[in-house]
Amino acid sequence: MSVDSSTVKKVASLARIAVTDADAEKLVPELNSIIGWVEQLGEVDVTGVEPMTAVIPNTLRLRDDVVNADPQTGGGIRDKVLANAPQAEHGFFAVPKVIE
Amino acid sequence: MTNLTDLTVAEIRDGVAGGDFSAREVASAFNVAVADARALNAYIVETPDHALAAADQADADRASGTLKPLSGVPLGMKDLFATQGVQTSAASKMLEGFKPEYESTVSGKLWDAGAGMLGKLNLDQFAMGSSNESSYFGSVISPWKGADGAQLTPGGSSGGSSAALAARLCPGATGTDTGGSIRQPAAYTGTAGIKPTYGRCSRWGVVAFASSLDQPGAMARTVKDNAILLEAMAGFDAKDATSLDLPVPNWEAALSGDLKGKKVGIPKEYRPDGLNTEIAALWDKGVAWLKDAGAEVVEVSLPHTKYALATYYIIAPAEASSNLARYDGVRYGLRNLPDGAGLQDMYAATRAEGFGDEVKRRILIGTYVLSAGFYDAYYTQAGKVRTLIQQDFMKAFEQCDVLLTPTAPSAAFPLGGNNADPLEMYLNDVFTVPASLAGLPAMSVPGGLSADGLPLGLQIIGRPLDEQGVLNAALALEERAGFTARAEKWW
Numbered sequence: 001m002s003v004d005s006s007t008v009k010k011v012a013s014l015a016r017i018a019v020t021d022a023d024a025e026k027l028v029p030e031l032n033s034i035i036g037w038v039e040q041l042g043e044v045d046v047t048g049v050e051p052m053t054a055v056i057p058n059t060l061r062l063r064d065d066v067v068n069a070d071p072q073t074g075g076g077i078r079d080k081v082l083a084n085a086p087q088a089e090h091g092f093f094a095v096p097k098v099i100e
Numbered sequence: 101m102t103n104l105t106d107l108t109v110a111e112i113r114d115g116v117a118g119g120d121f122s123a124r125e126v127a128s129a130f131n132v133a134v135a136d137a138r139a140l141n142a143y144i145v146e147t148p149d150h151a152l153a154a155a156d157q158a159d160a161d162r163a164s165g166t167l168k169p170l171s172g173v174p175l176g177m178k179d180l181f182a183t184q185g186v187q188t189s190a191a192s193k194m195l196e197g198f199k200p201e202y203e204s205t206v207s208g209k210l211w212d213a214g215a216g217m218l219g220k221l222n223l224d225q226f227a228m229g230s231s232n233e234s235s236y237f238g239s240v241i242s243p244w245k246g247a248d249g250a251q252l253t254p255g256g257s258s259g260g261s262s263a264a265l266a267a268r269l270c271p272g273a274t275g276t277d278t279g280g281s282i283r284q285p286a287a288y289t290g291t292a293g294i295k296p297t298y299g300r301c302s303r304w305g306v307v308a309f310a311s312s313l314d315q316p317g318a319m320a321r322t323v324k325d326n327a328i329l330l331e332a333m334a335g336f337d338a339k340d341a342t343s344l345d346l347p348v349p350n351w352e353a354a355l356s357g358d359l360k361g362k363k364v365g366i367p368k369e370y371r372p373d374g375l376n377t378e379i380a381a382l383w384d385k386g387v388a389w390l391k392d393a394g395a396e397v398v399e400v401s402l403p404h405t406k407y408a409l410a411t412y413y414i415i416a417p418a419e420a421s422s423n424l425a426r427y428d429g430v431r432y433g434l435r436n437l438p439d440g441a442g443l444q445d446m447y448a449a450t451r452a453e454g455f456g457d458e459v460k461r462r463i464l465i466g467t468y469v470l471s472a473g474f475y476d477a478y479y480t481q482a483g484k485v486r487t488l489i490q491q492d493f494m495k496a497f498e499q500c501d502v503l504l505t506p507t508a509p510s511a512a513f514p515l516g517g518n519n520a521d522p523l524e525m526y527l528n529d530v531f532t533v534p535a536s537l538a539g540l541p542a543m544s545v546p547g548g549l550s551a552d553g554l555p556l557g558l559q560i561i562g563r564p565l566d567e568q569g570v571l572n573a574a575l576a577l578e579e580r581a582g583f584t585a586r587a588e589k590w591w
Contacts, residue, residue, distance in 0.1 A: 001477075003468070015421060015467040016428075017460055018448035027464065033523055034465055038410040041481050044488065051483025052490065055298050055312060055539030056564055058342060073339060080201040086435035093430050098443050 001039065002032045104129040105268040109173050109325035112271055116158060116172030123158035123172030127151040130174050130218055134269050139591040140241050142254075142264040143219040144179050145187050154216025161214070168214030170332055176270035178261050179220035180227055181207045181316070182305040186217075190307040191225045191235035194433045194454030204305025205337045206274065206316045213332040218270050221260030225456045226424065227281055227309045230528040231518060232259030234458040239515055242289060243267040243587035247552040252512040255285030261319045262289040266587055272320040272329050276306060278313045279412050280508075280532025283544035286319060287507035287557025290546045290585060292574070293319035294326045297565050298539035299344035301330075302337035310419035311342075313412075313536050323545060323575045327351040330567065346565070354568055357576040360394035364573065365500030369405035370531060379506045379556065382547045386504050386558045386577060393576035400496040400503070404488045408534040411489065413526060414469050414482035415537075420459075421466025427454060461522060490538040497563050502573045505531050507544040507557035535561045545574045546583035555585065 003011070005024045008031060012019040019027070068074030082088040087095075104126050107115065116123045131148040151174040158171035182188045182200035189195045203211070211217070225234040231253040232240040240263045242254035254263035258275035262285035265273055275282035277295035286293035294317050301316040308314060318329035331351055337343040366387065371380065387397055429435035429450030436449040455463065469478035496503065509530055518525050535542040541564070544557040558577055562570035 001474070007468075008464070011464050011468050011471065013448075014471065015463050016425075016444070016447040016451055017455070017463065018445075018452035027461070030461060030522060031464060031468070033521070034413065034461075035468070037523055038414050038469075038478065038482075041407055041410050041414070041485050042477070044404070044407055044481075044485050046481065046484035046488070049484040049487050051480050052486040053483075054342075055490070055537075056342075056344065058299065058344065060341065061338070061345075063338065070339065077201075081431075083201050084198055084432035086429060086433070095430055096437060096441060096443055096446055 001035060003028060003035065105133045107271060108322050109272045109320055109328050110322070112173050113170065113328070116162060117167055119162070123155035124152065126172055127155035127174045127216055130270060134218055137267055137269050137591050140243060140263050140267055141238050142222055142240050142260045142267065142269055143176070144189060144191065144222050144237050144260070146219040147186060147217050151216040151218050154211065154214065158214055170210065171214035173214070173271060174216045174218045175210060176219060176221045176261055176264045176273035177207055177217050178223055178258055178274045178276060180223060180276050180307045181274060183207055183217065183220065186220060188220070188307070189237070190227070191223045191237055192454065192456070192459070193236045194427050196236065196434070198432055202305060205302035205339065206306070206333045209335065210332055215332070221264055221273060223260055224257035226307065226459050227257040227276055227278060228420070228458050228462055229256040230280070230284060230525055231515070232256040233515060233519065234456050236456060241515065242512055243591065244289065244512060244554055245587070245590065246514055246554070250514040253288065253515055255288035255512065257281040258285045258293070258319060262286055262291050265289065265291040265319060265321055267591065272318065272325055274316060274333070275319045276314060276316050277536065278309050278416060279536050280529040282317045282319060283532045283542060283557070283559060284508050284528060286544040288512035288555065290555030290583060291319060291321050292323055292326055292543065292545045292578070293317060294330055294543040294567065294570065295536070295541065296330060296334060296567050297344070297541045299342050300334045300567070302340040302343050304337055304339040308423040310416040311423060312419060313416060323571055323578050324352060324355060326543070327355055327571050349568060351568055351571055355575055356572050357393055357579045359390060359573060359576050362395045362502070362573070363500040364390045364395045364397050365400035365496050365503045366397060367400050367402045367405065367496065367503055367505060369402050370505045376510050378550050379509060382556050382558065383504070383506050386547055389577050389580035390504060390573065392580060398500055400499055402492040402496055402534065404485065404492050405534055407485050408489055408537055409526060409530055411482045411485045411537060412529070412533045414478050415486065417462040417466035418470050418479050419466070421463045421470065424459070424463055427451060458522070486537050489534055493538045493540060501563070502569050503561040504573070505559045505561065507531060507559040511550040511552065511554035511556055531559060540564060541567045541570045543570050543574045545577050545581070547577065547581050548583065549585055
């Protein structure tokens with residue numbers, strides 16, 4: 001499989017990264033070199049092999065279903081949540097107009 | 101009087117406890133060294149006041165008999181760990197100026213243990229790189245120089261950590277390792293670093309790269325110091341879903357370089373045709389040292405080794421493309437809002453400006469391999485090969501207790517020397533990536549010098565949860581290698 005300039009632009013659009021035509025042209029050989037190289041994995045016989053989901057066996061835990069079970073990840077810290085926002089107004093994140 | 105910045109973590113801890121010197125004297129000496137070494141670009145932010153405050157607390161605790169495990173020890177903190185009120189940038193433009201309202205679990209544990217912070221250490225941008233050259237704040241320059249005087253990489257991504265240790269700008273540091281980011285920089289700078297079993301150290305508050313691989317670990321100049329630091333960093337954390345709910349062993353107390361009854365495996369696939377002869381010779385020395393320590397050496401096979409890098413360069417970018425989706429210009433970090441732009445354009449402009457070239461490349465590769473129609477061919481296939489790579493290790497560990505390999509395929513390379521082709525740079529991680537894919541504890545220790553006078557490292561890989569076995573074999577190497585070389589001060 002190899003990518004061309006229009007595929008690079010489509011992938012960049014999916015990744016929400018603006019690229020110029022010149023950027024896309026430069027990325028084509030770089031990405032093709034990497035993609036061509038990782039395709040060697042296709043030659044490995046993986047019959048009956050499950051893809052890895054957990055590198056060390058572990059069980060998922062459930063915390064108590066209460067507000068603020070852990071104060072550090074709980075609520076009531078609006079100002080802290082907004083402290084690093086590029087733009088915050090009236091206790092909310094502010095973004096450009098979304099709906100006309 | 102002893103130069104305080106030459107002391108190890110253990111020597112500082114014990115010296116402060118014994119009253120040989122005050123913690124304030126130690127912190128002050130390191131603060132001066134850090135400020136005097138800006139030419140190395142190892143620290144992005146210096147925090148002398150944090151170091152002094154912890155030192156004063158340590159001196160007060162000594163007076164009241166309430167010393168903690170790391171009282172009086174100032175550390176360097178890789179700038180991937182969130183530190184409350186102190187810029188946490190991941191060496192990116194995206195997070196320049198980001199001051200977290202919270203403390204990462206690992207850094208918080210270190211401060212609770214009495215340590216202080218000298219500053220935030222430079223790294224490859226979002227920990228993506230093997231040379232530190234992708235940092236938005238400029239490359240770290242290794243204190244070591246090439247035979248021709250060339251400036252060298254300190255390795256990456258934890259290159260600020262390794263350079264600072266080698267230049268005596270801290271006695272110990274944190275690192276994070278996704279594909280070798282602790283071990284390779286340690287090897288390039290004549291320092292030691294350990295990546296524990298995946299899940300030993302909490303990832304909470306660590307800027308995420310590839311979550312199934314990311315693992316914080318310790319870096320220092322001795323094996324013992326690594327044991328001390330790792331004990332303070334490790335432990336269960338309910339805030340990390342993959343944290344292991346297990347007690348932290350007393351690794352320092354159980355250190356022993358006596359390997360009688362232990363078996364060391366030598367994986368034959370790690371000796372490819374064309375392996376650098378100096379690296380091969382050092383590896384042979386390592387074998388002899390471990391035999392001298394009482395170990396039996398056996399050859400083992402890890403047949404899927406040659407697929408590890410390709411597997412890694414599908415899984416890591418895939419996870420990165422997902423993790424880095426959070427940088428949207430809305431909640432924190434950079435925002436680029438062109439005139440009249442809507443929300444989607446703002447996302448794209450923000451991410452185009454905030455990410456460097458290597459980060460973009462990896463996000464695009466990750467997005468591509470996860471996209472409709474390609475997911476099974478790339479991502480699912482890589483997940484299956486990853487299973488095979490792990491099974492290789494488990495079979496090998498039926499025949500041996502630890503594995504001995506080189507850490508990196510060469511000594512440190514010149515800055516700018518490996519940039520033409522991203523793929524060439526990826527090959528640096530050939531010996532470190534397999535253990536990362538399998539979640540295994542692994543450590544690099546200095547083994548000797550190249551003909552050009554540059555440090556070379558040896559790697560020990562252990563069974564899951566057997567950090568003790570890794571540390572002990574590393575100690576046996578350290579005791580026999582007698583590595584005392586250091587970079588001559590030019591900065």
